[in-house]
Amino acid sequence: MSEVLIVGSLALDSVATPFGRREAAWGGAGLYASAAASLLAPVHLVGVIGEDFPEGALEALAARGVNLAGVERVPGGQSFRWAGEYNYAMDTATTLDTQLNVFADFDPQVPEAARGAEFVFLANITPALQLQVLDQMTGPRLALCDTMNYWIQSAREDLLRVLARVDGAAMNDAEVRELTGTPNLCRAAEEILALGPRFLLLKKGEYGASLITREGQFALPCYPLPSVFDPTGAGDSFAGGFIGFLTWLGATDDAALRQAMAIGTVTASACVEAFSWDALLKLTSEDLYARYEELREMVRLEPCPIGRG
């Protein structure tokens, strides 16, 4: 069976939403993505934590089959901490505080056993470290990267090197526009594909996501939820579900990418239903199936009855 390597942050998040707040909740892109992917496939996680990172989070990951050999615990160190709050509509997060702590000196080392993983997700870390991870792999079938506006501004050349080496990139519309300087999203996406990736996962928050390849586009709405409790980790759960599905399937063709989008969308829906990863950990493959099929019904369209010839 294929395996997936995920590299990304493990963090302690203090999150305030209109519905409540939680201090030092287990979080980070690496944690969310590996929790999501491990529902479907064997995961190797590479990350760094301080002495303060709770054993319970690591045990929960291990219980899901996540191999933690690549997670370095820095003696005397403090874990990455993020504090933020969401607005009334839950579509915008304001960062109140960021403490990189041990993450500032993150030096990702991929364990020997993980170097042959066929699938790779490079969550949002410095592009230079994403390259360092790729250098340690023996040649994955499919590598997906995330990024953020900060790296587009401060580490553009490294980011372009990453994009030249990955198969897919996950970005939101503002990032796509900022990286390319092109306001039209169709053209901006084409320019990103011209930098190297075979596909772009265009994340649109509560409006869903699109998959853009040289052959065409595929679009999915979010799975509709009457209660969104905490959007933190939605994008990473989406990417984790996406790559976990491809790893499970062992395929990377267009039909597989579309199905992976739906699995990622459903996984993200579970993530946002409760604080931290509380609901994500309860997601079963039966839930995945049910919500996937609901989503499929949401996009079902009969042929055009007019105008043919």
Place this chain on the structure above:
Amino acid sequence: MSEVLIVGSLALDSVATPFGRREAAWGGAGLYASAAASLLAPVHLVGVIGEDFPEGALEALAARGVNLAGVERVPGGQSFRWAGEYNYAMDTATTLDTQLNVFADFDPQVPEAARGAEFVFLANITPALQLQVLDQMTGPRLALCDTMNYWIQSAREDLLRVLARVDGAAMNDAEVRELTGTPNLCRAAEEILALGPRFLLLKKGEYGASLITREGQFALPCYPLPSVFDPTGAGDSFAGGFIGFLTWLGATDDAALRQAMAIGTVTASACVEAFSWDALLKLTSEDLYARYEELREMVRLEPCPIGRG
């Protein structure tokens, strides 16, 4: 064959986009919606214009079979004028000037021949006037209304009366949240349906649109365009294409509403490709078919291969 009544503004728009500007372009919700609907069905248009409104626009509508008996020309009056500019990403319009002129005293009179129309689109006008139009109809099969934030704030009670009488409402997410005071869109949409309409057309700008009924949701992305030239009229072209299709089909069931969404989406794509209605008027039923099928391919999703039972 069924017919559709459309009531809405005929305006002279001065529009600036990052790609150019045009003064006193033919516009208005009634003009865009009737131009869109008339590709598919016989349209009766009700509106008001001043002496300055160009004969050419009326001739173009008449050439498409739009019955203009309900368009009143006020001697000595000036037409409704709007001036606005779009930002870099073309997703936000800033109103620079609004001159209601003859539109301020609009007193819609539905001609005798139009009162039996089976389909009705009440574009964005005062809710009191939308009610006045409904009062003149003999009992349409399906009535759709548009509205805007201004009426939600200033004419809430009348708007609630409109919603109690129409079959469908077209609103964007901000309007849905403002009308209900509910930030979660799923719940807000439920509250709107509880006010009367059978369906809500949730417009999401460049992210497409959703159809929400008591039975479920249907979502479509925008038809992707490498060049968006002028977004003015997109929402009204969408609504016009939507209602024009239903009129053509003579059906109002869920499958028909989904197909109408796709026709509306494609129609709006033609609207934004050029200033004013220049590209919209060139749209053919063969174009509709081709873009509809491209859109259908964009949402095609295979069944979920995991987790069943």
